[in-house]
Amino acid sequence: MAVPVIQQFRVGSYIMKQRLKGVKKYPLVLMLEPLFRCNLACPGCGKIDYEDSTLNKRLSAEECLHAADECGAPIVSIPGGEPLIHKEIKEIVDGLVARKKFVYLCTNGLLLEKKLDLFTPTPYLTFSVHLDGMKKHHDKAVAQAGTFDKAVSAIKEAKRRGFRVNVNCTLFNQMTAGEAADFFDYCMNELNIEGITISPGYAYERAPDQESFLPRQKTKQLFRDIFELQGKKKWRFSQSSLFMDFLAGNQSYECTPWGNPTRNVFGWQKPCYLLSEGYAKTFRELMEETQWDQYGTGKYEKCADCMVHCGYEASAVNDTVANPLKALEVFLNGIDTKRPMAPEISLENQRPAEFVFEGLVKTLTQQREEDEARLREAKQRADQAGHAA
Numbered sequence: 319m320a321v322p323v324i325q326q327f328r329v330g331s332y333i334m335k336q337r338l339k340g341v342k343k344y345p346l347v348l349m350l351e352p353l354f355r356c357n358l359a360c361p362g363c364g365k366i367d368y369e370d371s372t373l374n375k376r377l378s379a380e381e382c383l384h385a386a387d388e389c390g391a392p393i394v395s396i397p398g399g400e401p402l403i404h405k406e407i408k409e410i411v412d413g414l415v416a417r418k419k420f421v422y423l424c425t426n427g428l429l430l431e432k433k434l435d436l437f438t439p440t441p442y443l444t445f446s447v448h449l450d451g452m453k454k455h456h457d458k459a460v461a462q463a464g465t466f467d468k469a470v471s472a473i474k475e476a477k478r479r480g481f482r483v484n485v486n487c488t489l490f491n492q493m494t495a496g497e498a499a500d501f502f503d504y505c506m507n508e509l510n511i512e513g514i515t516i517s518p519g520y521a522y523e524r525a526p527d528q529e530s531f532l533p534r535q536k537t538k539q540l541f542r543d544i545f546e547l548q549g550k551k552k553w554r555f556s557q558s559s560l561f562m563d564f565l566a567g568n569q570s571y572e573c574t575p576w577g578n579p580t581r582n583v584f585g586w587q588k589p590c591y592l593l594s595e596g597y598a599k600t601f602r603e604l605m606e607e608t609q610w611d612q613y614g615t616g617k618y619e620k621c622a623d624c625m626v627h628c629g630y631e632a633s634a635v636n637d638t639v640a641n642p643l644k645a646l647e648v649f650l651n652g653i654d655t656k657r658p659m660a661p662e663i664s665l666e667n668q669r670p671a672e673f674v675f676e677g678l679v680k681t682l683t684q685q686r687e688e689d690e691a692r693l694r695e696a697k698q699r700a701d702q703a704g705h706a707a
Contacts, residue, residue: 320513427469495543538567577632
């Protein structure tokens with residue numbers, strides 16, 4: 319099963335509790351980035367283009383667990399960078415599991431086999447291995463030959479040891495519907511994974527390759543073409559049926575950026591995992607002071623083509639809770655690939671993009687270095703006072 323029954327129950331209960339309390343904005347998934355450093359340099363990635371001083375930063379296990387407590391989301395996704403590089407990754411995962419958080423540890427798989435001994439199989443832990451299609455497409459997407467084979471080997475070993483394994487797949491415009499369908503078949507039949515987390519690639523402004531991202535209309539048609547090929551096959555996705563219906567153009571959703579808040583080495587990232595336009599010191603500050611109505615498709619140029627799960631899965635889940643019969647119909651009958659697509663959000667009134675990354679990162683890096691210097695000085699003074707006594 320793509321999502322364990324216990325996870326479905328816990329998340330559903332959490333959502334109903336928020337609704338009964340009258341809470342309008344609440345997180346579903348904490349995107350916890352303990353580091354940006356990676357052992358790959360994917361041309362479509364906008365997360366690793368920092369100076370070494372930033373790439374060498376880490377959130378401590380204590381900071382990570384505090385973020386989970388502060389946020390309260392029932393699910394924690396640990397992306398990066400490559401989380402398995404982090405020296406305290408065991409402590410981070412163990413602490414989250416002890417808190418009964420459902421952890422998705424995102425990894426490119428290169429270190430997974432070596433690190434499996436650190437972890438214990440549990441329904442609360444899923445390894446989400448990054449595979450962008452079959453070998454040809456994946457190795458090209460990550461710009462390193464042999465990564466597909468290493469990731470597949472790690473998946474099989476993790477499965478053999480009893481771990482839950484998910485594949486995280488980002489679709490770019492080089493892959494055809496037939497190639498995507500073949501890859502989904504491979505994931506189900508050969509790898510026998512729990513499910514696939516899938517999204518079209520987001521056009522990070524700092525990504526070296528800007529030609530491979532899918533525009534919104536092409537995304538919808540590609541997913542329709544893919545589901546047209548599904549036939550009687552059952553692909554398991556780690557996402558709601560209404561999110562998949564949204565990708566195929568059958569639902570018109572507003573983005574829910576607060577559904578997947580991000581905590582990284584700079585703080586709580588505004589407004590979402592994909593856009594870095596400011597940081598808050600606390601989760602409460604993020605929720606209360608972010609100008610949420612300034613972001614989303616139709617509101618901001620950078621969001622124009624976005625259909626990524628970290629923005630829209632929460633929207634689909636909220637719709638599922640509000641309209642369970644609609645969700646059940648899609649689940650039972652599959653994705654309709656023939657009906658007219660839902661109306662698209664107009665871009666006429668979107669505000670122009672602001673490019674603030676350079677100044678923001680420079681300022682934040684300087685601030686963090688100053689904070690760390692003050693902590694070192696305070697510790698030195700305390701040590702000196704202790705010796706004097």
